Amino acid sequence: MTLEERPGAVKVVVATTVMLSFISFWRAAAIVLADMASSAYYVGGIAETAIGRAAPWFILAIMLFSYAVRAIYIESCSMFVRGGVYRVVHEALGGTLAKFSVSALMFDYVLTGPISGVSAGLYLGGLINEMGDKFHIAGMHVNAQYFAALFAAAVTLYFWRKNIIGIHESSEKALRIMQITTVMVVILIVWCLATIAKKGAYPLTPPIPSNLHFSDDALGWLKGTVGPSITVIAVLIGLGHSLLAMSGFETLAQVYREVAHPKLKNLERAGFVIIIYSLMFTSLVSFFAVMIIPDADRKNFLDNLIGGISMYLIGPVSLRLLFHGLVVLVGTLILAGAVNTAIIGSNGVLNRVAEDGVLPDWFRHPHHKFGTTSRLINLVVVLQLITILISRGDIYVLGEAYAFGVVWSFAMKALSVLVLRYKQPENREWKVPLNFHIRGVEIPVGLALITFTLFALATVNVLTKKVATISGVTFTIIFFIVFELSEQYNRKRRSGQKQEVEKFRVDARPDLSAETVRVRPGNVLVAVRNPNRLQHLARILRKTDTRKLDIVVLSVRQVSPAGSGEHPLGTDQIFSDDETTVFTRVVALAEKAGKHVELMVVPGTDPYEAVVQTAARLHSSRIVMGLSPKLSASEQGELVGRYWEKLPEPRPSLSLELVLENQKDVVFYNLGPHPPRLWPEDIDLVHRLWLELSARGPGHKLHHRDIVGVALRRMNEELHSDRSPEVVEDVLREVAGGNHAEDSKPESSVVQ
Template sequence: MAAIIKPIRPTGSNQPEPQALFGKQTKAIVVTTGMLAFISFWRASAIVLCDLASTAYYIGGIVEQACGRSAPYFILAVMLFSYAVRAVYVESCSMFTRGGVYRVVKEAMGSTLAKISVSALMFDYILTGPISGVSAGQYLVGLINELLKLAHSGIILPADFSAAFFAIAVTAYFWRQNILGIEESSGKAMRIMQVTTVMAVIMIAWCGLTIFMRGAHLPPFELKFTDDSLGWLKHFPGARTIGTLGILIAFGHSILAMSGEESLAQINREIEAPKLKNLLRTGLVIFIYSLLLTSLVSFFAVMIIPDSVRMANYGGDLIGGLAMFMVGPLWARLALRAFVVFVGFLILAGAVNTAIVGSTGVLTRVAEDGVLLDWFRHPHKKYGTNYRIVNMVAMLQIATIVLSRGDMFLLGEAYAFGVIWSFVFKTLSVLILRYKDQYHRLWRMPLNLTWFRPGGKDFPLGLTLTFAVLLATAVINLFTKQVATISGISFTLALFLIFEISEKVNGQAQHAYG
């Protein structure tokens, strides 16, 4: 809010007007944040969950394809571990206005590693759109084929091809909307999560009734890896057993269940006061919601859908398949499945848009730091948006969909690369910043040993353990996820080289004009 302050002449004064004294009127502009609109922790939670909770639609099938019927246990373990990772983000946000990966890594380890970390993060963002769009397409195609089957039609839509076509159409739609300048609204996110919550409550209650009436057993805790899910470790002793190595491999295949954590750092600035208290509340709401929805859906799917048809018919459409095997009349199960598809379209399509918005935001901030050519920042002549960055992101996402041919499992394998390495760089940076006195934080991740003080500092046991688990998982994933390793490293190096070249070109231009 800007206010104009004018000098006021006292009542009854014989002094001349201010214009006569000073020649012209003096004006002062006071800039305040009084008119800025901040959001509650409920709305902040909804924005993050629109990205994070979407994984519930596809994570169960991807992890079971990799390690067998014990997948729900590892998804549960990842969702519990996500609270520790979220605590890392909360601590970083208590140090900076934004606690994103690029800013934190740059402060801790310098610009080179910051550019590498943001390159890995961009690989995550680029894949978020395709995997969400293809997942939404799989659910829609599954419902259409179910209805065609009930109508005794001989037409069956090819699942992967149709899902890829749908994902491209959704990506193209949101590309256009972002060129026009789509309005980001916490209210929209709140309504989407309200509808998703209704669906989740109905699903959980109906699954509970089904298990009560039919009976069911918890899935066995066993590991059944395929050669593809073991990658270069398929001949390594101990990789297929329930030991440290086998558990780490299965945990690594489940890690993408907590993708979307970076959204918490990006929304931090918009949270209303008291900011830190509401940020902690946001993290708790996200944890409880995603833990219940993602974990329970995975357990119910294995317990209710028969093994003979679960992965063969519903691998990419797990919640839709779950709806069809509930107790109750067929019309009610079809109605539930249609509702699941409707909610899935809302949340997964929203994740496609979030991926474009997030990618554009990250690259814009990098460009503002002189690491990306100024050419990318040129606004659209009519709409004023960063259309060149939006164009690049959309083209990369569409290319990813085309190359994957709508294969959810291939996308899921590649997706985990950017997720895990961005977490590794982030956690290591926050750990390093613990030993730099100038970085004050209002809150620290728990488990700090005050009795062990090397150099006069508390030993951050919680941060250290979190980093150790993330690093071990990331290294294991390098050897088990061949597609992710090759494509992820190639993409990261290519984008890093673009950053390096751009920074040098920008530096030369500044020197020439300086």
Template sequence: MPVGDDSAQPASKPRPSASQVLVVTSVMFTFISYWRTAAIVLCDLASTAYYIGGIVESQIGRAAPWFILGVMLFSYAVRNVYIESCAMFVRGGVYRIVKEAMGRQAAGLAVSALLFDFILTGPISGVTAGQYIIGLVNDLLNLGPASPIIANQDLLSSLIAIAVTVYFWRVNIKGIHESSDQALKIMGATTVMAVVLIVWCLATMAVDGSKRHLPPVTPDFSRKVDAQGKPVLDPFERQVDPLGFLGHTAVAEALRPEAITGHWWSLVGVFGLVVAFGHSVLAMSGEETLAQVYREVESPKLKNFKKAAFIVFVYSLLLTSLISFFAVMIIPDDVRMSQYSGNLIGGLAMHVIGPQWARLGLNALVVVVGFLILSGAVNTAIIGSNGILNRVSEDGVLPDWFLKPHPRYGTTSRLINLVGVLQIVTILLSRGHVLTLGEAYAFGVIWSFVFMSLSMLILRFRRPGEREYEVPFNIRIGRVDVPVGMTLIFLVLAMASMANLLTKEVATISGVVFTAAFFAVFQVSDHLRRRREGSGGHEHLEQFNQQEADKVSVASLGLTRPYRKLVAIRSPHNLGMLQKCLDETDPETTDVVVMTANVLPKGSADFEATITDYDRQLLTAVVNLAESAGKSVKPLIVPTNEPLYALAQTARTIGAQELIMGMSNKFNPEDQLDQVALYWLNICGPRPDPLSIRVLGPDRDVRLDIAGGSQIPKPGAAAAGAAQLLADLRRGWHGVERLLLAYDGSPLSSDFLDTVMSFLDPAVEVTLLHVAEAETGVEAEVEGRRIVERGAERARELGRRVAFKLAHGEAGPEIVHEAVEGKADAIFMSLRGVYRRGDTSAFASNTRYVLENAPCRVILGFAPKSIPAPAPAAAVGGA
């Protein structure tokens, strides 16, 4: 192993070779909080509030908000399906779940439809962002609906969408932390805008009674015409018909407004409700992104994931549903769809109460934030698409070439490049028409949900047993659990998908074409892979970047936490010691370095500075463990001809407090501990640094502490330890109901006050007694009162109320007298001093007097107690 000074090495051992080490990096070793997770998904789900109302109303009329509300409520049921699936597979999502339930072919078909969804998410959001910017410019210039800007709105919006796509392509090349940080900032700005807009809309409705009428519940399936009564044409140059392929059938005619006679609860009427629900499913997009980012959620993984899912549900429910209702209730019918169909929130801002300048200001805020969140949806689309293509590539359907990490950032940049190109091509092909994009987009959304829910239903019977999480409403019949909740979710989605297939011509035709194209590409690629590798199953191995270093260092490993653990690994099939280490580790305080030794022949200095296939297999297993735990690790490959010496030297160099090994096939645990301890003592010299060496097996945990060892806190242990210490300190005041605290306003006395107020049980009554050098006169009285009132104010700042009194005369007798009069159970006073501010000289006569004459216990203090802070990290040494 590379070391700087080997003089301390035992003479009986050969010198390790001075070769380079490999620091292994991968973006998959980083994890994000549940707030960042929610922000990524919300950038897609919340962004739909900007365009979903116009898309759905263009199909089913003014009843759109009711069906959007229904979809948003139903979305939490679908999200439960995703939570259960992610609890089963860290790298889950539609592809993995469908493959496990129905095989590779069905999985390829499902992911092809889903990719169509994600490839369209970016363009529809980017183009809508452009529409909002163009609309704002037109309103600010007061050009009107016939302006040249509006005439070229689609073209200009397309250019803006391309610019946004290129920007977030670059952000995603840098990695999930960069993109999630952008998403979090965007959601912060969106929250401010949403609160302002919702409050303003409520004020408008309160002032103007005509704006309080709820929209109708009945969907309108009439063929669509514009404000002049001319037919609205779809991309196939046919009049838009919400009933699509059924447009000329008897069922369709029975659902037209002129044929409705209150039969909504008949068979035809229920079918109409399902059709309307299907037209609104677009409001539920973004669920798959939640599954794709599950692997990056930090510990505790499932708990944080459920928090993120709930935040997403509440936020999107309030924002999307309220905006949809407000738009129909506040924007006049004659301009809502003709002028604001792709810009409903902008139209809402221009029709609330207030002067023109205020509404323009609100519109500017709405547009700027809308541009940000819709741009954030482009970011989410790239993240989701990249995640899906990663799953496909890991299964061997796409070549491993796509998984090669970026040399600087470690991201799968080649897949991100592919997604960016596909999104830009989609923008150009759609020519910036939002409604067309929205119509096509619905295909992938609904069918991905159907495949997912059906697969999870199958897995309930194919893989029965306990799960970390289950979709609610399950009935046990004999030995079988009947998943009633999951079945109902699947049936609703299946009905909506069939309704969409029959009624959404644009979505069905374009979706089938694009899905077939993606599926064909996957099939050809998989066929070529099988010819190249044979018919055996594909074993996925992670791709890693490697950085060469002359020696191990804290900087090269990027260690930043105060505590450090070093774990020695050697087999991908024996990582129990790493699993236990991760279970015990608090990622907020402790870095985990995982080291494997590349053993060289004795006396050899040859080391090929590259990651071998075996290294990749080993580190892939490490990645899987780290992802399951949601905790980061720092992998390291060290060349050496003496592994145990290299292990001890690395622990010293990085300042590790704990060194963990697995059980050896050759040596018993005690021999392993003795050998590493011998190296450690020789490396450190006569005054060894504290180190805990552990050998972990399936049922053994053998430990040796050197120089007292080093206690690293477990997750939550620091806070729990502080709370326990505080509880112990408070129990020390047992039996005390009234406390007299001698106080003179000095810094030392103020410290005592802070200590008592912090550690004393809140039920204890406290009296501050001002004691100082015996003085008389009005000025001394005023000064004493000012000092003790200041002490009482400090107590109130600490959340406590105290009484206060002034002493007149010698401090000792005054304290005893007040203790007797006030029936105090304890007196708290200074060990030193005669209560002259600034004088802390001797064991004062006043203190002796109180000790000899007090009617209760006396608590003396020299310096305030405090909860001990965590021990500082050991100095990072390097031989």
């Protein structure tokens, strides 16, 4: 889109900075670990199946190497490059390799869900069988793999529905999950050390070539060749089968935008926390399994390794079973979360690819009711369900295939950062260490070594994993062809649609304020998204005198951290076909009403948060929305109120107006502290108490506000005393028994 003035073009203000709340590096680390820690549940068994008892050493090596990979993501985040995952790689490597890179990344995401769901199912199935054996319940036994496949499919379908409706993942939830996980990890480490101290430990196998016992499936096309006997190749094979230990590390880049200032320093801190935690959890699990579980028995727990450890600890069986249950509970939380993350991530990546013109806009057509990109979500979930069906719950097959996507995603990321080091040498705040200069030319030794190592591992994986290579290459080729044909189609179609887009003149603004946007304080902010649901805008246009009050029509461009978390999006990615469609309808309504409106687009990870933050920056007096199809009026009011509470002090005075579809019924909410609207019977009670207490001494000095003040202080004291349950019960009874119709103008702070 061209930015120059054009006669007759309607101005649209586009914010190029994402509206979001910033989080500490602890929360950022928790988000990454909630994804990355899931691999601790399955990587040990997969690696040992492939390379034998020496597997823990290779997992440890991968965890240490991940610290170097962390440096690549930090440098990538420090570059001043605009665009999603496709556009950034395209800038570095060209269109062909960019499509290959995105295809590999999609293969990674499509496999993340099934392997996480199946792993959770295997742990749950293992617990069921363990309890059946211990309590001698004949019918309490399941086929672990089939049960795991069924469980994974059920979890996938559950999160499919949640994502169709529109689910918001909070850093608070990730932090809580990691707190529970940390409790389990601490108990596991202490209990394992106590077991070793009392019973002793089975010896560890040194990671030397003679101790590497590769399975037939682990060698792939290298079976029968001299390759595995060469030390360097044998080590690379071992590392390749342990690579899953750092799967999920790409999430570090996705949270970059949300990290509080100083961003890069906090990103480094988060990366350090992640490495230490992973070393203490992922690598130790594999070591403890070899040291505590007898070799003859451990083969029965390779797909349920932590559960197996829990049953070989010292202590009574009942206590071990209880801890086994905790292991399964934590695993289900983490692994099910990874299933959801995979759907969200895939949807985010494909959305960014579509915005870059590599997928038809048909895929991004919003759901008629919920406004989500349901077609992309459906595509991803169908691929995941097919993967689960084909695998039939075999975690080893899924792990081998998953490793293909992981290693090639890392390798292409490293290569693009390396190439951009030369193509755009000035555009970065931080660099991977070990850089030398020869005659003015920078030699990035550290970055080159990491890139070379990743490509060496990727190449060895291709040669040693037949099923993974065949499936991965097939998937990548299919997606590559789809991307190529779609890009050609979009290029022709968009050249014919240029005139439609030219109706709008984009005014890009990195920072929004009432002054820069040129609207008066006290304006009305109207949130729009669905071009077929603009009844609330029509009502505001009909009732507002724009000579006295400005109307700002806001569309939030919802972005996912996946595929665009490292770099800001380009203006044309924020203001795309969807915004053109909705604003064309907005302009038609405004012209029909004879009113002037200001048009604005802001990117945000959560639409409600973006609306509230924009209203605060523009000094709006009122936010106007239509009623959400997935929330009640009170729930919507509560949600907006919660985001108002997150605004920095001093928080502005704001009200929320929810217009129902008939344009007649309106629900008002005051956000923040405000005089409450009391029910008539409550006002009467205050007055009767005032009369009674006035007669007991204070007389004319007593006011109605004194009655309310004393009552509130007494309630606050009782709420924080042993009478708290009674207070809560009274409040719940009041809410349940109240006759509060939603069209009778209730108010809300955080809750109604």
